[in-house]
């Protein structure tokens with residue numbers, strides 16, 4: 001069959017099971033958009049390429065499938081960069097197609113030429129410049145394969161315009177992918193599994209420290225079985241939220257800088273740390289030599305390079321988290337009921353003594369934490385919660401109990417303000433039946449507020465809860481704690497009327513200043529089925545996120561929350 | 563810190579070297595020397611990298627290199643039975659009064675003189691790092707005007 005490059009591209013996408021792509025057109029991708037015009041693939045038009053990238057990312061996080069976005073050459077491609085880096089840091093499978101100038105013009109500083117494969121080299125798992133239409137199908141196939149296998153990540157495929165225009169005789173390459181330098185990790189070292197089982201059975205004060213790997217490996221069930229079989233308390237990272245039910249009696253909530261005291265104390269006191277799909281990030285460990293000082297460490301991860309990167313471990317196990325956990329569970333004997341009583345009592349005491357809590361407003365304002373609690377009370381964990389970055393993100397992690405994997409979407413590694421709302425768009429498109437809420441800050445929401453246009457166009461009932469403190473709150477908090485209270489350029493009092501902005505876009509907007517109205521406003525918003533709702537909660541201006549491990553400090557020395 | 567020689571087999575494609583060197587830069591590892599070239603298989607190139615570091619660093623470097631899709635194989639030739647060579651050109655000050663002495667040194671090291679100027683000589687040396695350092699030391703007294711090194715290449719001895 002004679003097909004143009006662009007038509008081949010879309011056929012390949014369909015072969016990969018892609019039904020939705022997020023993108024923004026331009027000169028270099030005209031051939032692709034022309035093919036999309038008559039294609040069954042649904043294209044969601046964002047209002048900024050960054051929005052398209054985050055939406056594809058949100059779609060991927062919500063479903064576990066590969067997210068796809070398209071941008072034109074030059075500025076279109078460079079606008080994707082933050083989205084690609086965000087996905088890279090959190091190991092999210094994306095395939096990003098960028099237009100490129102014609103092959104004969106590459107390297108000549110042609111109009112809207114940008115070296116996007118060069119630019120994205122350190123922020124992609126891999127990238128390609130397609131030089132011949134004949135190579136296209138193989139490359140697209142490889143791109144999806146690389147994006148979703150092993151440790152997932154974003155792959156960029158740069159598509160020169162003439163490669164998209166050219167017509168060739170086409171047959172889909174059915175043969176299996178064979179990349180010499182890339183092998184999918186299969187199996188695991190069973191001796192290490194046996195050692196791990198032995199350690200787990202002997203431990204008196206074990207803790208599971210679970211991260212994003214549990215979610216990307218779809219291993220929540222296996223993790224739960226492990227925890228319940230041996231009654232092991234579980235703490236999750238920001239990326240691991242939902243990987244273990246937050247309302248379980250074994251849950252310790254989040255650990256690290258803004259983790260719970262009881263999670264961090266448990267790390268400090270444990271004799272066995274079972275690290276599952278994590279990378280010992282500095283926001284989690286604090287001062288690394290004081291992290292889990294009394295523990296033997298079992299580290300399970302798909303990425304061999306993560307093992308031993310930041311800490312020495314006794315039992316390294318490279319493999320699919322799901323597979324390895326299943327193997328451990330199979331060999332593990334269920335615990336005698338009393339065995340860990342002492343440990344559980346200790347933890348119980350910490351939980352009693354240091355629950356997450358917050359004070360009343362000094363100015364009669366809404367407490368931001370209260371908004372999150374109400375969102376939880378109304379949705380009971382049966383929703384997708386996206387976040388922006390800053391205090392809003394930490395409160396969303398602390399005060400909502402995530403019950404399911406893929407129900408908490410947040411930029412953990414890169415900490416990208418402006419991530420949450422476009423990610424919510426991707427999530428809502430992926431899961432139209434679930435309520436989708438973006439917990440936002442007044443600063444962050446302004447970074448991609450233009451996506452209201454997208455959400456209105458596609459009639460997406462996303463709820464944006466702006467925790468409006470009229471501050472770049474998290475930065476202000478650090479200025480307060482570590483820079484003598486000099487609030488240098490973090491006052492956000494000059495801000496637009498978010499209600500009017502919502503309305504101007506055709507969304508619903510509402511301002512809430514009374515704590516007594518929080519619940520009702522959320523209830524009303526949850527009833528809306530055909531458009532986004534912006535809830536502008538005016539919250540306590542100088543509320544801080546506590547407890548907190550000061551940067552570089554030990555998890556045992558937390559500020560606040562006591 | 564101990565120097566390691568890594569022989570990295572890669573796909574012979576544009577951009578592969580950039581991927582490798584970008585990884586070193588980004589993760590803060592320092593390349594001491596680098597040599598790239600074709601192999602007996604035209605689809606495959608060989609990058610020989612000298613990097614200084616303790617075992618932990620070398621392990622990380624190796625694992626991170628393996629994550630690059632176009633890296634096929636890595637051999638650490640440091641402790642292996644291997645042959646390594648580097649080629650160096652040294653331009654040294656050489657007026658008539660010292661020429662004879664320099665020629666003697668060149669002979670001892672089985673190096674070659676490849677250019678004769680009015681006040682200088684260019685000397686070509688091939689050998690392992692120790693030999694190259696030794697001749698460099700011997701010539702320094704005369705005044706080295708310029709020196710270039712290719713970077714080390716290496717190969718395992720015997721049938722492997």
Ligand SMILES: Cc1ncc(C[n+]2csc(CCOP(=O)(O)OP(=O)(O)O)c2C)c(N)n1
Nearest residue numbers: 390391392415417441442443444472473474
């Ligand atoms: C794109 C980007 N720029 C800057 C930062 C640094 N930063 C981290 S939190 C924060 C403040 C966020 O303010 P807001 O969205 O109002 O959230 P709040 O902390 O007040 O809840 C800033 C500026 C960032 N994370 N991302």
Ligand SMILES: [Mg+2]
Nearest residue numbers: 441442471473
């Ligand atoms: Mg704010």
